[in-house]
Amino acid sequence: QQPVQSPQAVILREGEDAVINCSSSKALYSVHWYRQKHGEAPVFLMILLKGGEQKGHEKISASFNEKKQQSSLYLTASQLSYSGTYFCGSPGSGNTGKLIFGQGTTLQVKP
Amino acid sequence: KAGVTQTPRYLIKTRGQQVTLSCSPISGHRSVSWYQQTPGQGLQFLFEYFSETQRNKGNFPGRFSGRQFSNSRSEMNVSTLELGDSALYLCASSLDGTSNEQFFGPGTRLTVL
Numbered sequence: 001q002q003p004v005q006s007p008q009a010v011i012l013r014e015g016e017d018a019v020i021n022c023s024s025s026k027a028l029y030s031v032h033w034y035r036q037k038h039g040e041a042p043v044f045l046m047i048l049l050k051g052g053e054q055k056g057h058e059k060i061s062a063s064f065n066e067k068k069q070q071s072s073l074y075l076t077a078s079q080l081s082y083s084g085t086y087f088c089g090s091p092g093s094g095n096t097g098k099l100i101f102g103q104g105t106t107l108q109v110k111p
Numbered sequence: 112k113a114g115v116t117q118t119p120r121y122l123i124k125t126r127g128q129q130v131t132l133s134c135s136p137i138s139g140h141r142s143v144s145w146y147q148q149t150p151g152q153g154l155q156f157l158f159e160y161f162s163e164t165q166r167n168k169g170n171f172p173g174r175f176s177g178r179q180f181s182n183s184r185s186e187m188n189v190s191t192l193e194l195g196d197s198a199l200y201l202c203a204s205s206l207d208g209t210s211n212e213q214f215f216g217p218g219t220r221l222t223v224l
Contacts (some may be wrong), residue, residue, distance in 0.1 A: 039217040041201060042154070049210060078144065087154060096208045097142040097159035098167040104153055 001026050003088050005102035012078050012109050020105045022088030023070040031064050032089040032099060035082075043085060064100040076096075078109045113137065115204050115216035123222045129190040132219045136183050136204030142166075143185040144213065145177060148199040157200075159184050161207070189221075197223045 003024045010018055022031060030049045034042040046055045051066025059076040075082055085104045092098030116135045124130050144167075145157040158171040160167055160179035176180050177187040183204075199220050203213035 032213070034215075037214040041217050042203075044212040044214065047210075047212055089154075091208075092156065092167060096167050097161065097201075097205055097213065098156050098169070098201070099144070099213065100156060101146075101154040 002100055003028075003090050003102040005086075005088060005105045005106040007105060008103070009106040010108070012107065014080060014109055014111055015077050018078060018107060018108075019060070020075075020086050020088075020107070021070060022102055023068075024090055026069070028064070028066060028069045028071070028090050030091055031062070033062055033071075033073050034087045034089065034101075035084045036087065036104075037084040038102045045086075075107070078107075080109050080111065083107055083109045115202060115214050117200075117202055117216040119219060120217060121222075122222065124192050125224050126192055126194060128192050129188065130138050130192060130200075130221060131186055131188050132200055132221075134185045134187075134202035134204075134216055136185070136202075137214055139180045140206055141183055141216075142205045142207055143179060143183060143204045144205075145185070145187050146201045146203065147171075148201055149197075149217070155199075157187065192223045194223050197221060209218035 033045040036042040048064035054063045062073045064071045087101045089099035089101045142161045144159040159167040163179045174190045179185045199218045201218045203215045205211045205213045
């Protein structure tokens with residue numbers, strides 16, 4: 001079952017904050033977040049392996065609520081370089097290399 | 112450390128032909144996954160190889176196949192190409208699975224005419 005991301009698209013001004021949500025109808029054992037810029041490959045942002053876990057990298061952080069089967073990605077004080085499409089992915093089964101990705105959230109940051 | 116490489120980067124084929132794409136993972140990574148990316152369907156999992164064995168398979172027809180060699184390099188093959196196979200094919204490598212980050216290659220852009 002494909003995770004569902006919301007919103008589908010968001011437009012921000014530099015310095016504004018954004019939240020991207022990822023939810024699943026089935027149990028989430030871990031969540032991966034990636035960003036893909038136009039014409040480039042997806043780039044790994046972070047992985048959350050257990051419920052309650054929160055991680056951060058510079059001004060991008062994420063949380064994982066295992067019980068609610070959802071994860072959120074927080075972008076604080078957005079920069080132009082944050083523009084791109086953000087994907088969440090959940091493992092298909094166990095610890096294998098199968099990720100099922102959400103449909104993506106397109107983020108555009110304007111000056 | 113060199114990243115994931117994919118060859119060729121661009122490919123144009125006609126319907127009915129077959130194609131082979133190659134992926135070289137990061138040194139030391141044993142898991143290689145393949146994904147198809149299209150504007151309409153997004154990122155869809157094709158299959159994963161680990162230690163030369165297919166460990167997972169997505170919902171794609173049997174025309175899509177792959178293999179992995181002892182040095183972890185992987186190839187995927189698509190036979191009897193259809194127009195709908197036009198897509199960006201991405202491979203991703205990781206140490207051993209989804210408890211580790213996956214590193215994506217630049218992709219192979221396949222166009223079927």
